[in-house]
Amino acid sequence: MLNKETAISKDMFAPAHIDPSKSEKISKPSLNFWQDSWLRVKKNKGAVLSLVIIVIVIFLAFVGPLLTPYKFDTQNTKNNNLPPRIQGLENIHWLPFDGTLKRKNGTEYNPYEIREVKEYYWFGTDGLGRDLFARLWKGTQISLFIAFMAALVDMLIGVTYGAISGYLGGRVDSVMQRIVEIIVGIPNLIVVVLMILVLKPGIVPIIIAIALTGWTSMARVVRAQVLKFKNQEFVLAAKTLGASNGSIIFKHMIPNMFGVIIINTMFSIPNAIFFEAFLSFIGLGLQEPNASLGTLVNDGYHSMIAFPYQMIIPSIMIALIMVCFNLVADGLRDAFDPKMRD
Known part of the structure; x- marks a missing residue:
C-alpha cells in the first residue's frame, strides 16, 4: 500500500506551465557545413591521431635538421656506418639506441667504443658518415614538398578541366x-623517363611527371559532380539572372564540391610520396647529395644485412606518412559525405 509520503495527489496532475515566447526557441546553436563536418571528424579517433602525427612530422621536417649539430650533406668517413645512439639511453640495452651492432655469428660489439667516437648520432650514420637524423628530416621535407606541389597542380588542372568538360x-x-583516356593509357614511368631525358634529374622533373598524369582522376570526379549539379535549381536560377558560365562554374558549382576536392587531394598526397620514393629507389629520383625518403631507402637497401637501421628508419617514416594521410582522408570522406560511409 502507498503511505502518505508516496501517495498520489491531484496536484501532480496539474498541467505544466509553458511559456509561449520560448516554444520555438532553439537551444542548440546552428552549425554550418564546415562546423558540422569538424564535429564528425573529431569523433573519428584514428583521423584525429593521424592529423596530429602529420602536423608533428611536418614540423620536424623543417625543425629536425636544426636539432642536430650535423648537416645532412656533411661527410665524415671516420664515423661511417655507426648505429643509433642517444645520450642517456646508451646504457639501456633493450632499446635500439645503445650504439651496438651484431656480427654474423650473433655476437654484439660497440663501434663507438672500438673507434673511440665520442659524438652521438641519434639515428646513426650512413656509409659516408652522414648523420641519418638530419638526412631523414631533410628527405621528409623534400618528399612532402614534392607531394604537396604535385597535389596542388593536380587539383588546379583537374578541377578546371573536369568542371569545363562536364x-x-x-x-x-x-x-x-x-x-x-589517352593520358591515362600512358604509363607514368615513361613520362618520368622522358622528363629526365629533357631535364636534369631532380625535383622539377618529378613534379612535372606526376602533374602531367595525376590530374585525370580529379578531373573525372569533378566532371561527375558537375553533371549532377548542372540541372539543379541554383544553377538554373543563376542562368536566369544572367550569370556567365565561368561565374556559374567557379562561384556556384565548385564551392559545393569542396568536400570531394579536399578528399581526392588528401588521397593524392600519399600516392605522390610513394611514387617519388619508388622513382628514387630505382635511381630516377633525386641525385646526391640531396636526400629524399626514397633515396634513403635505396642507400640503406645496399647494406641492409649489415646495417639494417639505415633502411628500416626511412621505411617506417614512409609507412607512417602514407597511413596517416590515408586515415585522415578516410575520416574527411566520412565527415563531408556520411552517405559514403560503409
Missing part, C-alpha cells in the same frame, strides 16, 4: 574525355 557537355565533353 558543364559544356556534348561534343566538347566527348573530345576532352578522349584526351583524358
